[in-house]
Amino acid sequence: MTIYDIVFYLFALVTILSAYLVVTARNIVYSAFSLLFTLFGIAGLYALLGADFVAVVQLIIYVGGILILMIFGVMLTNKITNVQIKTGAWQVLPATVGVGIFGGFLLAVLLNTNWLNLNVTDSPATTFQLGQLLMNEWVLPFELLGIVLLIALLGAASIARK
Amino acid sequence: MSQEALINLSVIILFLPLLGFVLTLFAGMKFKWAYLIENAIIVIGFLLSVVLLYNKLSYYVETNITAEFSWINFGVIPFFGEIVVKLGIMLDNVAVIMIFTVFLISMVVHLFSIDYMKGDKRYNRYFAYLGIFTFSMSGIVFTHNVLMMYIFWELVGLSSYLLIGFWFEKKSASDAAKKAFIVNRIGDLGMFAGILILFTTYRTFSFQGIFDAVAAGHLPFNSEFWLTVTGLLLFCGAIGKSAQFPLHVWLPDAMEGPTPVSALIHAATMVAAGVYFVVRIFPILSGDALLVIAIIGAISAFIPATIALTQNDIKRVLAYSTVSQLGYMIMALGVGAYVFAFFHLITHAFFKACLFLGSGSVIHSMHHEQDIQNMGGLRKKMPITYITFLVASLALSGIPFTSGFLSKDGILAGTLAFTSLTGNWFFPLIGFSVALLTAFYMFRLIILTFHGNPKNKEKYDHAHESPFLMIMPLVLLSGLSIFLWYTPNPFNADSGWVLSKWVKAPAISVPESARYSFMVEEPKDESIINQVEEVTFSNEYTHAMHSVHVPTMILSALLAGLGILFAFMFYQWKKIDPDKLAAKVKPLYNLSYNKWYFDEFYNTVFVGGVLAFSNFLRWFDNTIIDGIVNGSASVTRGISRLSRKFDDGVVDGLVNSTAYFSGFVGLLFRKFQTGKVQTYIVLVIFSLLILLFLFKSF
Amino acid sequence: MVTVGLYHFLFVSTILFSLGIFAVVTRKNAIMVLMGIELILNSANINFVAFARYGNFGFQGQLMALFVIVLAAAEAAIALAIVLNIYKVFSSVNVDEIDRLKE
Numbered sequence: 001m002t003i004y005d006i007v008f009y010l011f012a013l014v015t016i017l018s019a020y021l022v023v024t025a026r027n028i029v030y031s032a033f034s035l036l037f038t039l040f041g042i043a044g045l046y047a048l049l050g051a052d053f054v055a056v057v058q059l060i061i062y063v064g065g066i067l068i069l070m071i072f073g074v075m076l077t078n079k080i081t082n083v084q085i086k087t088g089a090w091q092v093l094p095a096t097v098g099v100g101i102f103g104g105f106l107l108a109v110l111l112n113t114n115w116l117n118l119n120v121t122d123s124p125a126t127t128f129q130l131g132q133l134l135m136n137e138w139v140l141p142f143e144l145l146g147i148v149l150l151i152a153l154l155g156a157a158s159i160a161r162k
Numbered sequence: 163m164s165q166e167a168l169i170n171l172s173v174i175i176l177f178l179p180l181l182g183f184v185l186t187l188f189a190g191m192k193f194k195w196a197y198l199i200e201n202a203i204i205v206i207g208f209l210l211s212v213v214l215l216y217n218k219l220s221y222y223v224e225t226n227i228t229a230e231f232s233w234i235n236f237g238v239i240p241f242f243g244e245i246v247v248k249l250g251i252m253l254d255n256v257a258v259i260m261i262f263t264v265f266l267i268s269m270v271v272h273l274f275s276i277d278y279m280k281g282d283k284r285y286n287r288y289f290a291y292l293g294i295f296t297f298s299m300s301g302i303v304f305t306h307n308v309l310m311m312y313i314f315w316e317l318v319g320l321s322s323y324l325l326i327g328f329w330f331e332k333k334s335a336s337d338a339a340k341k342a343f344i345v346n347r348i349g350d351l352g353m354f355a356g357i358l359i360l361f362t363t364y365r366t367f368s369f370q371g372i373f374d375a376v377a378a379g380h381l382p383f384n385s386e387f388w389l390t391v392t393g394l395l396l397f398c399g400a401i402g403k404s405a406q407f408p409l410h411v412w413l414p415d416a417m418e419g420p421t422p423v424s425a426l427i428h429a430a431t432m433v434a435a436g437v438y439f440v441v442r443i444f445p446i447l448s449g450d451a452l453l454v455i456a457i458i459g460a461i462s463a464f465i466p467a468t469i470a471l472t473q474n475d476i477k478r479v480l481a482y483s484t485v486s487q488l489g490y491m492i493m494a495l496g497v498g499a500y501v502f503a504f505f506h507l508i509t510h511a512f513f514k515a516c517l518f519l520g521s522g523s524v525i526h527s528m529h530h531e532q533d534i535q536n537m538g539g540l541r542k543k544m545p546i547t548y549i550t551f552l553v554a555s556l557a558l559s560g561i562p563f564t565s566g567f568l569s570k571d572g573i574l575a576g577t578l579a580f581t582s583l584t585g586n587w588f589f590p591l592i593g594f595s596v597a598l599l600t601a602f603y604m605f606r607l608i609i610l611t612f613h614g615n616p617k618n619k620e621k622y623d624h625a626h627e628s629p630f631l632m633i634m635p636l637v638l639l640s641g642l643s644i645f646l647w648y649t650p651n652p653f654n655a656d657s658g659w660v661l662s663k664w665v666k667a668p669a670i671s672v673p674e675s676a677r678y679s680f681m682v683e684e685p686k687d688e689s690i691i692n693q694v695e696e697v698t699f700s701n702e703y704t705h706a707m708h709s710v711h712v713p714t715m716i717l718s719a720l721l722a723g724l725g726i727l728f729a730f731m732f733y734q735w736k737k738i739d740p741d742k743l744a745a746k747v748k749p750l751y752n753l754s755y756n757k758w759y760f761d762e763f764y765n766t767v768f769v770g771g772v773l774a775f776s777n778f779l780r781w782f783d784n785t786i787i788d789g790i791v792n793g794s795a796s797v798t799r800g801i802s803r804l805s806r807k808f809d810d811g812v813v814d815g816l817v818n819s820t821a822y823f824s825g826f827v828g829l830l831f832r833k834f835q836t837g838k839v840q841t842y843i844v845l846v847i848f849s850l851l852i853l854l855f856l857f858k859s860f
Numbered sequence: 861m862v863t864v865g866l867y868h869f870l871f872v873s874t875i876l877f878s879l880g881i882f883a884v885v886t887r888k889n890a891i892m893v894l895m896g897i898e899l900i901l902n903s904a905n906i907n908f909v910a911f912a913r914y915g916n917f918g919f920q921g922q923l924m925a926l927f928v929i930v931l932a933a934a935e936a937a938i939a940l941a942i943v944l945n946i947y948k949v950f951s952s953v954n955v956d957e958i959d960r961l962k963e
Contacts, residue, residue, distance in 0.1 A: 008864045012872050019876050022895055023883040035895050038876075042902050049869065049913045051922045054929075058905075061929050066898065066936045073891050073940040077947040087889040090956055091844065095885040098847045103878035105854055110870050120914060129919045130926070138923055145930050152934035159941035837959025840885050840893075847881070 008048055015041030028074050028087055032067065039063050053127045163217045169229040171214050172251055175261065176300045178207045179268075183293035190286025197276070200289035204272045204296065208265040211258075218258045219664060227253040228306050230368065243365060252306030252369065255664045256504060260303045260438060263508055264431050267515050268296045270635035271426040274519055277631045278422055278526055288328060288420070295321035295427065302435050307367035308357050308396075311439065315353070315399065318432050319346045325427060326419040338415035345412040349402015356395030359388070373445045376671040386448060386673065393451035396443055397458075404436025404488045406462040411760050413485055417477040421522030424477060429484050429518050430511035437491045437507050444500060445671040449678040456496020456580075460592040463489030465758055467599040471606070472744075472755040475532050476521045479607050483558065484514060486596060490573055497589055498678060498703065499576025500667040506569035509643065513557040513566055516639035520551040523628040523636065524611060528621050534610045536621065541612040543625045546633050548612045550640035555608055557643040559601035559722045563652050565643050567719070570597065575714040579706040584678070597718055601725025609733040653715060869910035876903035890943045890953040894936065901932045 018041060021034035039062050046055035134142050163171070182203035190196035218227075230250025238244050272292060279288055298321050301314030320343075327339030361367060363382040364375045382388040400406070405413035416428050427433070440447075440455065447455070466482035466489070473479045487510050494503035525532055527544060541548040557566030574597070577589040616622035627633070645652045670677060731737040744751040753759070834845070862868075876899055883896025905925045912921020947953050 002863075005864045008868065012868070015872060016875050016879075019879045019899055022899065023879050023886070028889060028891060031892060031895060035898065038899070039902070042906060045869070045872065045906060046909055046925075049909045051909045051912065051925065054905075054909060054922050054925045057926060057929055061933055062898075062902075066933055069936055069940055070891055070894060070898075073894070073943055076944060077891065077953045087887065087892060087954075089886040090888060091840065092886055094844055095882055098844055098851065099878050099882045099885065101851055102847055102881070103874060105851065106874050106877070107871070110874060111867070115866060116915065126919060126922060130923060133919055133923050141927060145927060149930065149934055152937055156937040156941040159938070160944050835961075837961040838956050840955060843881075843885050847885070 004048070008045075011041050011044040011048065014038075015045065024089075026087065028078070029071075032071050032074060035070070036063060036067055039067065051126060053130055163221075165222065165225075165227045166229075168214060168217055168222070168227055168253060169251055171210060171217075172253055172261075172304055175207055175210050175214065175265070176251075176297065176304055178203050178210075179293045179296035179300065183290045183297060186286055186290040186293060190290060194286075196286040197289040200293050201272050201276065203293070204265070204269045207296070208269040211262050211265040214253075215258045215262045218253060219255065222253075223255065223664065226370075228368075228370065230306060245365070247309060248307065248366070248368065249310045250306040250368065251304045253304070255666075256438075256441060257303050259508060259664065261300060263511050264296065264299050264303060267426060267430045267511060267639075268292065268299075270515065270519070270638060271422045273631050274425075274522065274635045275420070275422040277629045278522055279420060284328070288325075291321060291324045291328070292423075292426070295325065295432070299431050299435065302438065306369060308360060308369070308372075308443075309367040311442075312350075312354065312357055312399075315350065315403065315435070315439075318403075318435060319343055319350075322346075322416070322427055322432055325423040326416045328419055328423065332418065334415075335418040338412070338418040342412040342416050345409050346402045349398045349400070349409050352395045352398025353400075353402075356392050356398070359383075359392045359395065369442060373669075373671040376446050376673075377669075379673065381673070389446065389672065390448045390451045393443065393447040394454055397440060397447075397451070397455055400436035400440050400492070401458065402436070403439070404433050404492065405485050406436070406458050406489060406492060407465060408760075410462060410466065410485050411764060414478055414481045414757070417475070417481050421477065421518060421525055424481070425515045425518035425522065428481065429514035433484060433488055434491075434507050434511060437488060437495070437503065440492065440495050441500070441504055441507075444495065445668050448672045452496045452498070452678065454496075456493050456589060459489045459492030459494070459496050460589055461489070462486070463493055463596045464592050467596045467603070468754050469757050470603040471599065472751060474535050476524065476534055476607065476611065477518070477532060479534075479603060480514070480517055480521060483517075483600065483604070486600065487514070487558070490570070490593070490596070493589060493593065494573040494576055497576050497580035499573055499579075499707075501665050502569060502572030502576055504665055505648075506566075506573055509557065509565040509569045509648075512639050513554040513564075513643040516550055516554040516636055516643065517558065519632070519635055519639065520547050520554065523547045523632050526632070527625045527628055529624065531618070531621055534607060536618040537611045537616070538614045539612070539616040539622065540625060543622070544612075544627045546627060547636060550636040551612070552608060553640040554643055555604040559604055559725065560597055560718050561722055561726075562715075562719055563645055565645055565648055568645055568648060568652075571715055571718050574718050575707060575710050578710040578714055579703065582706050582710065583703065594717060594721055598721045598725045601722045602729050605726045605729035606733055609729060613734060866910060866914040869906060869914075873903040873906040873910070876900075876906070888954045888956055890946065890955055891940075893955060894939050894943070897939075898932065898936070901928060904928065 015038055018034045018036075018038035022031045022038060025031045025034060039058065043055045043058045043063075046052075046058060182200040185203075186196050186200040189199060228250060230248045232246055233249045234247040236245040236247075272289065275288065275292070279285055282288065295318065298314050298317035302311055302318060305311045305314065323339045323343045326342055327336045330336045330339070357367070359382050360372055364372050364380065366372065366375075376389070382392050402409045413428055413433070417424055419427075463486050466485040470479050470482035470486070473482065487506070491503045491506050491510070494500075494506065523544065524537070524540060524547060527547075528537065528540075531537065553564070557564035560567045560570040574590065574593050577593045581587050581590050732740045732743075756762075834841075836842075880896045880899030880903060883899060884893050887893055887896065905928050908921045908925045908928070910921075911917055912919065912925075915921070943953055946958065950958055
């Protein structure tokens, strides 16, 4: 039982618990904050997996961008006369059953598959490597992503306008 | 003239009156004088018949001349053989004598009618009808086969119908015509049945052919019984046509027709056709059949004679007299007196026609009065009519020196001979009593009509002698009623040419076992040959006939005289009061006066029976048949109602429930379309799960 | 407790994935649904990164994760724009009320 394991379990617990709260909380704002903690947990998991750049990017974009956007959405789409902002859930039973079985299935698949080659590849600095990849092999998706972001920007702006 | 020429002549004689009928009928619609065509034709026909008679009896007296042609040839029919229907003409002595009689009386009636029917609105048509009648009668006389006879038999019936119902506006006349035709048809049924039996047995219709076949031993259905039956069936036709018992009821009613018609048809010729027919088929009548025929003839002689005693209509008396005399002829044939039967046929034709025409003369001058109770004393006003009537009555009564005496005497002799040969005394008894009655009623008629004082002064004053065309026939016919024309000996017909040379009894074809015992042939006995020229049937018979001759003569003359005496006592000298006598024997009187209630009986039994039956059938049809039909209609309706309920309930229910079920399922499945994406996602997950579990590999 | 290996990370991601789907299917509020979608995306990301480390894929896994994050951002932006539009039209963001296509 190394530190690594303990830290992992910690982060995993945080993530899962937060995710559970996200899903079951009645108050949207509680959900949103739980999502925050979930994202943090995930970032921690990234770090444990040696993907430092990705972890940071996750924090910046996800937490700093997307989550804020969501909170904006929450604020804009509710008549917030009170801070409670209650929401409900429905068809819980069929969903539980279905999703449960599905999850179980996934786990079964996961456990029964012969994953190929569990070699651990560790690397000190990933940023350089990622930059290298981006500019050489993955330059097209990189550029396209830029265009996608542009389009998303334009689209969102035009949709949300008037 | 050659035989062929005689045949041609007879064909011309046959078809001349038909030509007269057609011409007069069509010309009569336009021209007033069309009747002269008919009269001219009849006179020509008469002259030709005289020629025929002369030639036949002079040159061919022993032979029968026949000619035939094939009318319908059916060829060979399976199971039956060949069927060929031949028609033809047979001229034997009987035929030529008969045709002479027919044409003579027809001519005389034509001439009489010219004055009698003057002013009638269908004058020309009357003569046309007389023409078709003469044609039909000639056909009966000339025919050589039963089928042709049947054809002309029916034609004669038709002509009689047309002529009886000539004044059809009178209901009684049209009824009488119908009655005559229908009653005749009843007799014709039997005749036709007999003809059919003959044809199926012998495959030929001709008389000679049938006689030869029977003589050869070929009997219908191979039994003598059926030969008798056939003979009697054929005789049925004669019963109808000659108004014998029980089909005599039409003749008195037939007096509704004009009097010349009664003279021609119902006295002299048509009713004689029945007797003529029996004369023709005589060879195939067995002894039993002849006995039945004789009995019917005897009854038919007796009953009308009793009725005639009380009748008051001139024509009725004469009509019943005709029936009675025909009965005589039939009875004569039945007991075997063939020759005398035919002889009486001829003599009766003449004097009965004379009597009828005489009565026509009286009726005409009394302005269509027919009831003798309203007449009287006419002999002073109508002397010629009176004398001719008297002569004819004497002939009818059988007073010596008349032709009637000879023929009636012969018949009575025949009955006595029959008695002596078979011991059956019925026929002479009837024969002689009828002779007495005949004399009585005829002279009653004469006394009441011509003697005494007139009952109706007015009519008497207007009465006058009839014109020449009406008188002349009377004279002619009464002249023919004298013995002179038939035999030189007024008391013995045998020595005359008629019986000894011209008319002979035919050879009998019936097997010997079925004949009268006296008709069985034997070799001629020498002793008889000297006395008679011809042996009739057998020695036995000839001998018997010869021996009864004189007693008959005396007895019949006596009875006739007695009858006349009684008549005078009752009506002329008023020694006995007929009315008181009638009151004393009221039931008998009523029986006689009401014609023995035959008409009433037939009406109730046959007509009433048929009507009742038809009523029953109508009830049956209405109630039961219609009931069944309606019932089945109701059943159908009920079934259809049931079917509709079934259709509405079950079938529609089925359809509706299917639709409802479909709708229900649809409603159920509609719930899937919630419009909510999350529902769809859940469904997708579940489907995915199912697929995964189906295709999992672990 | 077993030494943490690939399975543990995958286990976590599976849980997150299930929870994410649960959120998408169950929650009424549109924003909640979007959060669920984010969870799903994140679980996929964990998978990528885990396999990058334990599966001898090099850094391509991490690169993929980057791409996913970028796309998730773009998608979240547009989604929220749509949600705002829905709010304008229906004046409610409860997805179970937006069922005009029902039946």
